[in-house]
Amino acid sequence: MLSDQFGRKVNYLRVSVTDRCNLRCRYCIPAEGVSLKKHEDLLSFEEIETIVRAGVGLGINKVRLTGGEPLLRKGFSELVKKLAAIEGLEDLALTTNGILLGAMAWELKKTGIKRVNVSLDTLRPERFNRMTGSDQWQQAKEGFETVLAAGFEQVKLNVVVIAGYNDDEIDDFVEYIMVKKAQLRFIEFMPVGNHHWKNEMVLPSKGIIERINQKHHIVSLPPLKNSIVEEYQIVGSPATVGFISPMSHSFCHGCNRLRLTADGFLKPCLASKYEVNIKVPVRAGHAGNELRRVFYEAMRLKPKAHKMDQGFSDNTRHMAEVGG
């Protein structure tokens, strides 16, 4: 089992499979654009599989595929099949902006993805255009509705709430999720990898809960093991609303995750510059136990806590490279 100097156990690896994205969300990708990695600098599917196998040998049992936009990576389903075949990997999940899901959801269901999070920050097409630089709102929304229909074990709609951008849509999202009888998650805006963040743009979850309760009634559910989400039931509906509050509630003491960047670095904390190169050893033909050292090194560097509540992150990568 991977454990760090503060006694935290890590069993969850988030894998960014590409730094490319088909959206340009203003809060995620810097306005001046980003320099993308060359294809040969990205981990191949075989390399990702080797690294995940090494992690599973150390107690990783949950992997989430993210990006950039993971569904843009050519042959993505092939990667999923390779990972789904790893014995000991119990949970294979996906985070996507949904745009390509309409076409891929049913196929992905067959390959071994169990849970899907779709990121959609607005229910207004013209606002989506402004926030993302894309007119594909309809595709994104239909992508979410297609995964719901496809019957995955779990599907969630993720919304980053940014004051002055989309905080006037909180009730609209609650009402939409009630109609869909599904799960919604509001995420606090983090100062990671962008120069756009300002403290006054963060809307703490407590304020969102108060706002929802003015019109609807939500009640707190018992906390799930190893979960950073505070979950609420919408009274009178099977739908739920969860809150991820990295800014207002430090949950670092329960952090159970490492991240793998698309270009092959293990990152112990989203808000930290620390990372360890695992691409060089994996390209040198190392596998299994030989890669343990790299995982241990990442665990050694895992900070006790981030300081995002003070607006601080020294992660030099933008979010799309790390995968959120």
Ligand code: SAM
């Ligand atoms: N393209 C995929 C998607 O849109 O879900 C996966 C990558 S995206 C970087 C993962 C998640 O990070 C998205 O839900 C996005 O909204 C979120 N995200 C990006 N920048 C963020 C920030 N500064 N604070 C909070 N969440 C952020």
